[in-house]
Amino acid sequence: MIKRHNLGTRYSEAVIYNGVAYLCGQCCHEGNEGKKDVKVQTKETLENIDRVLAEIGSDKSKVLMATIYLKDISYYDEMNEVWDSWIAEGHYPARACVEAALAERDLLVEIVVTAAV
Numbered sequence: 001m002i003k004r005h006n007l008g009t010r011y012s013e014a015v016i017y018n019g020v021a022y023l024c025g026q027c028c029h030e031g032n033e034g035k036k037d038v039k040v041q042t043k044e045t046l047e048n049i050d051r052v053l054a055e056i057g058s059d060k061s062k063v064l065m066a067t068i069y070l071k072d073i074s075y076y077d078e079m080n081e082v083w084d085s086w087i088a089e090g091h092y093p094a095r096a097c098v099e100a101a102l103a104e105r106d107l108l109v110e111i112v113v114t115a116a117v
Helices: 038-055 073-086
Strands: 002-007 012-017 020-023 063-070 094-099 109-116
Touching (some): 012 038, 038 073, 038 109
Parallel strands (some): 063 094
Antiparallel strands (some): 012 020, 020 109
8 A cells, every 4th residue: 555645735744555665855944945945944944854754753863865966065074974873873774965956955864765654
C-alpha cells in the first residue's frame, strides 16, 4: 500500500511504500530567504526534515539517503558545518551533494531524503 503524506497540488510532502519514506525536496522557511545565509537556510531545511519525519513516525537516525542541492558549490563547507551538527552520530546516510539551479532565486540549499519508517 502506498501512503501519501500532506498531499499538495503537485506533490506529496512524503510518500511511504514498503517501510521507506521518500520526502520531497525541503527548503528553509518561507519569507526573507534573501536575508538568510546558507547556514541559516540549511538549519531551517533540516528542521523541516525533522518535522516531516516525526509526522510520519521516523527520525533522522533512520535516514538512508540524502541528496543536497546547493545554489553554489562554494557553500559546501558552511552547509556541512550545520549538517555535521544535525546528523545522528553513527547513523550517516549515503549522500550526494551537487550544485544546482534552484526553483526560487533566493534559495541556497534544498535537501531530499529517503528514510526508513
